[in-house]
Amino acid sequence: MTVRVPAKVNLQLSVGPRRDDGYHDLVNVFHAVSLFDEVTATDVTTPAEDAMAAVAADDGTVTGETTPPSAATGTATPSGAMITVSVEGDPAGQVPLDGENLAVKAAVALAARAGRPVRAHLAIRKAIPVAGGMAGGSADAAAALIACDELWALRLDRRELMDIAADLGSDVPFALFGGTAVGTGRGEKLAPVPVTGEFHWVFALAEGGLSTAKVYGECDRLREAAGEPVAWPRADDALMAALAAGDVKALGAALVNDLQPAALALCDPLARTLAAGRDSGALGALVSGSGPTCAFLAESEAHAAGLATALRAAGVCREAVTARGPVPGAVIVPA
Ligand SMILES: C[C@](O)(CO)[C@H](O)COP(=O)(O)OP(=O)(O)OC[C@H]1O[C@@H](n2ccc(N)nc2=O)[C@H](O)[C@@H]1O
Numbered sequence: 599m600t601v602r603v604p605a606k607v608n609l610q611l612s613v614g615p616r617r618d619d620g621y622h623d624l625v626n627v628f629h630a631v632s633l634f635d636e637v638t639a640t641d642v643t644t645p646a647e648d649a650m651a652a653v654a655a656d657d658g659t660v661t662g663e664t665t666p667p668s669a670a671t672g673t674a675t676p677s678g679a680m681i682t683v684s685v686e687g688d689p690a691g692q693v694p695l696d697g698e699n700l701a702v703k704a705a706v707a708l709a710a711r712a713g714r715p716v717r718a719h720l721a722i723r724k725a726i727p728v729a730g731g732m733a734g735g736s737a738d739a740a741a742a743l744i745a746c747d748e749l750w751a752l753r754l755d756r757r758e759l760m761d762i763a764a765d766l767g768s769d770v771p772f773a774l775f776g777g778t779a780v781g782t783g784r785g786e787k788l789a790p791v792p793v794t795g796e797f798h799w800v801f802a803l804a805e806g807g808l809s810t811a812k813v814y815g816e817c818d819r820l821r822e823a824a825g826e827p828v829a830w831p832r833a834d835d836a837l838m839a840a841l842a843a844g845d846v847k848a849l850g851a852a853l854v855n856d857l858q859p860a861a862l863a864l865c866d867p868l869a870r871t872l873a874a875g876r877d878s879g880a881l882g883a884l885v886s887g888s889g890p891t892c893a894f895l896a897e898s899e900a901h902a903a904g905l906a907t908a909l910r911a912a913g914v915c916r917e918a919v920t921a922r923g924p925v926p927g928a929v930i931v932p933a
C-alpha cells in the first residue's frame with residue numbers, strides 16, 4: 599500500500615500572539631506543491647522480512663536490491679501493534695528510525711483504533727527536504743495514516759483521520775487536505791481557497807535545517823525586542839483575489855511570511871539566496887514556512903527552469919528544484 603504525499607509552501611503565514619499553550623494562532627495559507635514523499639506500508643515488521651517476502655514473490659530469484667536502505671527498530675505499542683520503519687533519500691541520516699519518526703507516531707495512533715493487534719513496516723522514500731520548512735515529516739505522517747488505514751482495512755472516515763492528524767502536528771491535516779487552503783487556530787482548522795490555474799515554483803534547498811520551535815521562539819524574541827503590539831492575524835484580501843483570478847504577478851507581490859525575519863536571523867545566508875532569486879527575475883521570493891528552504895514564484899514552467907539554473911549558478915543553495923501547485927493531498931498510488 600503506497601501513498602504519495604506533497605510538500606507545502608505557505609503563501610501567507612501571519613503569526614498572532616503566543617498562546618498560553620505555547621502555540622501561536624495563525625492565518626496560514628497552505629499551498630501543496632509537486633515535491634513528493636512516498637510511504638509504503640506492508641504487513642511485515644522488519645525490512646529483513648520485507649526482503650524475504652520480495653524474494654519469495656519472485657520464485658526465489660533475487661532480481662533487485664533487497665537490502666533495506668536504513669536500519670529499522672521496532673516500536674511496540676500498548677495495543678499490541680508492532681511498527682518498523684526504513685528511510686530512503688536521507689543521506690545525512692536526520693530522519694529518526696524509531697518511535698520519534700512522525701510516520702511511526704501516525705501508525706501507532708491509528709493502531710489504537712484497530713481493536714486488535716496490527717503490524718506494519720513503513721518504507722519512506724524522501725524527496726521533501728528534511729527540516730526544510732516544507733512539512734516533510736508531517737507529509738509522511740499523513741501518508742502513513744492513509745496507508746495503514748487501508749492496510750488494516752479500518753476505513754475511518756475523513757473527519758476521524760483529520761482529528762488524528764491534528765493531534766500529530768499542526769501541519770499534518772493539510773497534508774491530507776492538499777490543494778490550497780487557509781489554516782486557522784494552530785493551522786489545523788482548514789478551509790479550501792478557490793484558485794484558478796496553476797503556479798510554477800522554484801525551491802532553493804539549504805544545507806542543514808532549522809527547528810520549527812526555535813524559529814517561532816526567535817519570532818517572539820524579535821517581537822519583544824521591537825516592543826510593538828502583535829496584531830490578530832487575518833487573511834489578506836489581495837492574496838485571495840490573486841489566487842481566485844490566477845494572477846501570478848499579484849500573487850508574487852502578496853506573498854508574506856511573518857517567520858521570515860526570525861529564519862533570516864538564525865540563518866544569515868538566506869538573505870543572499872532570496873536576493874539572488876529576485877535579481878534573476880522571480881515574481882515573488884520568501885522563506886518557506888520556518889525555513890531554511892526559499893521559495894520563488896515564476897511566470898511559467900520555462901521561467902522556473904531558468905530561475906533554477908540561475909540560482910544553482912549563483913552558488914546560493916545546495917540544490918534548486920522546480921515544482922507546480924496546487925496539487926492534491928496524500929493519495930494512494932494505484933498498484
Ligand atoms: C511553520 C509551519 O510549518 C507553517 O505551516 C507550522 O506552523 C509548523 O507546524 P508543525 O511543524 O506541524 O508544528 P508542530 O509540530 O505542531 O509544533 C512544533 C512547534 O512549533 C511551534 N508552533 C507551531 C505551530 C503554531 N501554530 N504555533 C507554534 O508556536 C511550537 O513551538 C511547537 O512546539
Ligand SMILES: Nc1ncnc2c1ncn2[C@@H]1O[C@H](COP(=O)(O)OP(=O)(O)OP(=O)(O)O)[C@@H](O)[C@H]1O
Binds near residue numbers: 729739
Ligand atoms: N518522517 C520524517 N521525515 C522528516 N523528519 C522527521 C520525520 N519524522 C520525524 N522527523 C523529525 O522532525 C524534524 C522536522 O522535520 P520536517 O522535515 O518535518 O521539518 P519541516 O519541514 O521544517 O517541518 P514544518 O514545515 O512542518 O515545520 C526533523 O529534524 C526530524 O528529526
